[in-house]
Amino acid sequence: MHLDRLGIYPENIxxxxxxxxxxxxxxxxxxxDSEIAELPSxxxxxxxxxxxxxxxxxxxxxxxxxxxxxxxxxxxxxHMGSQPPLLGLLFRPxxxxxxxxxxxKNTGYFTVNAIDKSIYKQAHQTAAKYxxxxxxxxxxxxxxxxxxxFPAPFVKESPIQLGCEFKNEYPIAENGTVLLLGxxxxxxxxxxxxxxxxTLRLDKAGIMATVGLDGYALPEISDRxxxxxPGKTIRSIQDGTQES
Numbered sequence: 001m002h003l004d005r006l007g008i009y010p011e012n013i014x015x016x017x018x019x020x021x022x023x024x025x026x027x028x029x030x031x032x033d034s035e036i037a038e039l040p041s042x043x044x045x046x047x048x049x050x051x052x053x054x055x056x057x058x059x060x061x062x063x064x065x066x067x068x069x070x071x072x073x074x075x076x077x078x079h080m081g082s083q084p085p086l087l088g089l090l091f092r093p094x095x096x097x098x099x100x101x102x103x104x105k106n107t108g109y110f111t112v113n114a115i116d117k118s119i120y121k122q123a124h125q126t127a128a129k130y131x132x133x134x135x136x137x138x139x140x141x142x143x144x145x146x147x148x149x150f151p152a153p154f155v156k157e158s159p160i161q162l163g164c165e166f167k168n169e170y171p172i173a174e175n176g177t178v179l180l181l182g183x184x185x186x187x188x189x190x191x192x193x194x195x196x197x198x199t200l201r202l203d204k205a206g207i208m209a210t211v212g213l214d215g216y217a218l219p220e221i222s223d224r225x226x227x228x229x230p231g232k233t234i235r236s237i238q239d240g241t242q243e244s
Contacts, residue, residue, distance in 0.1 A: 050212035054219060057210045059123055060089065061111035061144070061153040062103035064132065069144045069153045071136035072100045073126050075210040077112055078179075085184035087112065087164065093176035099132050101180070108166045109151045110182060113158035117206040120216050150186055159205040161188040199224075 076090035163186030
């Protein structure tokens with residue numbers, strides 16, 4: 001760490017001493033953008049992937065034009081809106097083979113399957129670079145399932161299943177990634193998760209979250225609150241429902 005890059009010089013003794021106090025008191029590490037750029041590639045990837053917090057853990061199911069059922073773990077499923085119900089998948093640069101992306105573009109359909117504590121090890125294994133003629137379902141022992149005539153495979157063991165249709169895609173010029181949008185056409189989940197106001201208690205089904213590229217966590221809901229309003233005391237609705 002270089003303090004001069006932060007505009008902190010010894011002659012500014014009050015600011016300098018306060019800065020050192022914070023670092024020593026809270027064991028804070030600080031990196032500037034230039035220092036981040038100089039970090040070893042894998043170290044930098046691990047740091048940036050974990051520092052933004054927990055992310056959703058999902059298996060994306062798709063089917064190739066040759067009828068091969070594909071399955072891949074994603075931690076970049078994004079809520080894009082509820083009317084109409086849209087979600088996004090963020091793909092890394094298409095400079096190498098991306099079977100999930102190819103299948104979605106060719107067939108127009110994919111599924112999103114939540115990962116729970118009973119299948120997270122098999123889910124992680126889907127990240128292995130199998131050949132495009134190999135089904136990750138078969139390699140990991142997870143069960144492909146077709147529901148209600150939907151053309152892409154679901155994961156039978158998953159407690160939450162979404163069937164999606166390709167809607168659009170948006171290349172991200174800054175780093176070569178691609179944001180793909182899908183319309184949610186079908187949802188299935190364990191009834192025990194559903195609360196009166198439509199909220200799903202993910203922790204009741206043991207839904208996992210990811211930490212970086214290789215870590216898995218089991219979150220628990222600590223509380224729920226009513227809509228925040230100026231001058232109104234925060235009130236828990238953990239055992240109730242959200243006001244309209």
